[in-house]
Amino acid sequence: MKVIGKHLTVDMYGCSFEVLDDLEFVKNAMITAVKEANMTLLDFSSYKFEPQGLTALALLAESHISIHTYPELGYAAVDVFTCGDHSRPDKAVAVLKSFLKPEKTKTTNIKRGDFGAEKDMKPKVSVSIAPLRRVRNTGAKVLNFLRAK
Known part of the structure; x- marks a missing residue:
C-alpha cells in the first residue's frame, strides 16, 4: 500500500501561558496555518477548559489539525x-x-498507510540467549555444589 497521508505530531514546550489559554489567538493561528499550508477548512470546533487550557480542531478536506494546550x-x-x-x-x-513561539519542540513524522515491504508486516521476535545461558550455568554450579557434599 502506498503512503496515504502525512501525519506530524509536535510537542511544543516553553510556550507562554497567556498564548496557550487564549482561544481566539489559537483559532487565528490555526486558520492562518490552514491557509498558508494550502489546506481547505471545512469546520472549526473548540472547547475552553476552566481554569485553563483548551482543545481546538480544524476539520479539513485533507484531514485535520488539532491542538491541546496545557498553559500551566x-x-x-x-x-x-x-x-x-x-x-x-x-x-x-x-x-x-x-x-x-515554543522554546523547544519535538516533531514526529509518520507516513500513514505505508506498510513497507511484506516482510516488514510480519512480527519480529527477538530472543536473548544470555538469560538462558545464565540459568544453565547456575544449574551446573548447584549440581557441582551438591556433588561436592
Whole structure:
C-alpha cells in the first residue's frame, strides 16, 4: 500500500501561558496555518477548559489539525494529518510555531498507510540467549555444589 497521508505530531514546550489559554489567538493561528499550508477548512470546533487550557480542531478536506494546550505546563500537543499531495503539513507546523513561539519542540513524522515491504508486516521476535545461558550455568554450579557434599 502506498503512503496515504502525512501525519506530524509536535510537542511544543516553553510556550507562554497567556498564548496557550487564549482561544481566539489559537483559532487565528490555526486558520492562518490552514491557509498558508494550502489546506481547505471545512469546520472549526473548540472547547475552553476552566481554569485553563483548551482543545481546538480544524476539520479539513485533507484531514485535520488539532491542538491541546496545557498553559500551566507551557505545553501544546499539535497534530497535523493531511492526505493528498497539494497540502503542506510542514508549512502548517512552521506557522503554528511562529504563533505559539515554543522554546523547544519535538516533531514526529509518520507516513500513514505505508506498510513497507511484506516482510516488514510480519512480527519480529527477538530472543536473548544470555538469560538462558545464565540459568544453565547456575544449574551446573548447584549440581557441582551438591556433588561436592
